Amino acid sequence: LQHCKNSGLVEKYSDxxxxxxxxxxxxxxxxxxxxxxxxxxxxALHK
Structure with a gap:
C-alpha cells in the first residue's frame, strides 16, 4: 500500500x-x- 502511495506521488510530481x-x-x-x-x-522513514 505504501509503495503504491509513493508511486502516486512520483506521478503527481512528474506531471x-x-x-x-x-x-x-x-x-x-x-x-x-x-x-x-x-x-x-x-x-527511508518507512523502512
Whole structure:
C-alpha cells in the first residue's frame, strides 16, 4: 500500500515538472532534484 502511495506521488510530481519545464527548465530540474531527495527521505522513514 505504501509503495503504491509513493508511486502516486512520483506521478503527481512528474506531471508538475512536465508543465513547468516549458516555462523554465532550470527551475524545473532543481525542483525535480529536491523532489527526489524528499521521496528518498519518505521511503527511508518507512523502512
Amino acid at each position: 508538475e515538472d512536465s508543465n513547468s519545464s516549458s516555462s523554465s527548465s532550470s527551475s524545473s530540474s532543481s525542483k525535480a532534484e529536491s523532489v527526489k531527495t524528499e521521496l528518498a527521505n519518505i521511503i
